[in-house]
Amino acid sequence: MTKNPKQIGSKQPSHPLDDLIRTDRIPHIWCPGCGIGTVFSSCLTAIKATEIPYNEFTMVSGIGCSARGAGYIKLDSFHTTHGRAIPFASGIKMAKPDLNVIVFSGDGDLFAIGGNHFIHAARRNMDITVICVNNLNYGMTGGQVAATTPSRAKTTTTPFGNPDSPFNLPLLAYASGASYVARWTILHVRDLTNAINEAIRKKGFSFIEVLAPCPINYGRRNKEKSLDTMKLYQEKTIIKNGADPGRADIDFERGVILGTFVDTDRSTCDDMYEVTCRQCSED
Amino acid sequence: MAFWRQPLDTQEIQITKGVVNIIEDRCKGCGYCIEFCPMHILAFSDHFNKKGYHPPQTTKPDECVNCHYCEIICPEFAIYSTEAPL
Numbered sequence: 469m470t471k472n473p474k475q476i477g478s479k480q481p482s483h484p485l486d487d488l489i490r491t492d493r494i495p496h497i498w499c500p501g502c503g504i505g506t507v508f509s510s511c512l513t514a515i516k517a518t519e520i521p522y523n524e525f526t527m528v529s530g531i532g533c534s535a536r537g538a539g540y541i542k543l544d545s546f547h548t549t550h551g552r553a554i555p556f557a558s559g560i561k562m563a564k565p566d567l568n569v570i571v572f573s574g575d576g577d578l579f580a581i582g583g584n585h586f587i588h589a590a591r592r593n594m595d596i597t598v599i600c601v602n603n604l605n606y607g608m609t610g611g612q613v614a615a616t617t618p619s620r621a622k623t624t625t626t627p628f629g630n631p632d633s634p635f636n637l638p639l640l641a642y643a644s645g646a647s648y649v650a651r652w653t654i655l656h657v658r659d660l661t662n663a664i665n666e667a668i669r670k671k672g673f674s675f676i677e678v679l680a681p682c683p684i685n686y687g688r689r690n691k692e693k694s695l696d697t698m699k700l701y702q703e704k705t706i707i708k709n710g711a712d713p714g715r716a717d718i719d720f721e722r723g724v725i726l727g728t729f730v731d732t733d734r735s736t737c738d739d740m741y742e743v744t745c746r747q748c749s750e751d
Numbered sequence: 752m753a754f755w756r757q758p759l760d761t762q763e764i765q766i767t768k769g770v771v772n773i774i775e776d777r778c779k780g781c782g783y784c785i786e787f788c789p790m791h792i793l794a795f796s797d798h799f800n801k802k803g804y805h806p807p808q809t810t811k812p813d814e815c816v817n818c819h820y821c822e823i824i825c826p827e828f829a830i831y832s833t834e835a836p837l
């Protein structure tokens with residue numbers, strides 16, 4: 469395929485993204501008010517906006533509600549095992565460096581069971597785009613505490629409140645060596661789409677954290693209806709591009725920083741492999 | 752005094768008009784489009800869709816500015832705007 473097919477007119481009303489979704493599987497499994505659908509839709513809009521042929525993309529997900537994304541996109545995609553989306557994606561990228569590889573998964577998948585894969589792929593500057601839907605808990609399995617759950621928040625496994633501190637994901641990504649790091653919420657969906665578009669075109673490891681409501685499991689236990697969470701995103705966030713990721717911890721009382729934290733260039737894993745290993749094998 | 756800040760080219764700026772399209776059976780009634788439409792022209796309808804949710808309807812269809820916000824915030828691919836024919 470060199471050109472993406474144009475949508476042909478039909479009597480049925482057709483959504484502008486229908487050519488990129490498996491419409492036979494819609495409505496999807498995500499609960500009413502769940503933010504994952506908006507992140508997913510934003511990702512598809514960003515893919516479309518790059519004008520890169522669809523067959524030069526692939527999406528990889530792990531396990532979780534967010535990770536169902538790979539099953540709804542009408543492109544080659546991989547729904548892998550829990551925590552292992554990044555190693556699968558790295559394998560694909562090493563074998564087919566021309567593909568744009570997008571990892572679409574949840575906070576638990578990417579930063580609890582899959583945390584080590586994340587830091588090492590960032591360290592090696594693997595040229596992939598990682599989109600993390602951060603809903604502050606393990607949505608799929610009933611709302612257990614995650615590595616991203618704010619201190620004192622209630623979950624099924626922390627009924628008295630979370631005694632631990634959460635990860636600051638932009639700081640973790642920056643410290644691990646990512647080339648592009650941004651955070652948005654689903655309310656800031658235009659900025660989010662632009663960021664995903666930038667991240668896809670960026671050479672190197674790109675990471676975007678997206679805050680999204682999980683009204684059923686996280687919201688219900690913390691007295692937050694989905695519209696309350698959206699109001700927090702509206703009133704308690706501060707957009708500050710180039711901010712210090714060290715100040716990006718999620719504290720809605722103080723205000724949560726959104727924007728692009730990192731946008732730098734350094735050799736990717738593939739570049740380094742080329743100059744280091746391919747050269748040796750010629751000697 | 753009230754209008755001294757009015758831009759000089761107000762008369763010339765064209766506001767695009769839009770048509771809202773709703774695929775009712777995909778809607779799960781989250782209300783995001785209704786809450787965040789900048790023109791406040793969407794509201795829950797009284798009828799149910801196939802899954803038992805109340806899909807949105809336009810209260811003032813002529814006032815849609817085709818900004819697409821309802822389209823991009825909707826988690827369900829259930830609503831989108833198109834340019835109104837002139």
Ligand SMILES: Cc1ncc(C[n+]2csc(CCOP(=O)(O)OP(=O)(O)O)c2C)c(N)n1
Nearest residue numbers: 532533534550574575576577605606607608
């Ligand atoms: C090896 C393994 N351990 C545990 C599980 C159970 N499990 C399924 S999804 C999940 C957590 C998902 O959380 P997250 O990635 O945040 O996704 P969400 O559902 O919140 O979108 C867990 C622990 C599993 N499927 N496989």
Ligand code: SF4
Nearest residue numbers: 498499502533607682
């Ligand atoms: S459990 Fe939470 S994360 Fe999973 S689909 Fe429902 S609202 Fe979304």
Ligand code: SF4
Nearest residue numbers: 788815818819821832
């Ligand atoms: S396109 Fe914009 S103005 Fe029109 S209904 Fe949607 S959100 Fe409202």
Ligand code: SF4
Nearest residue numbers: 778779781782784825
């Ligand atoms: S945003 Fe979508 S799912 Fe939510 S009420 Fe509007 S049309 Fe329905």
Ligand SMILES: [Mg+2]
Nearest residue numbers: 574575605607
């Ligand atoms: Mg989660």
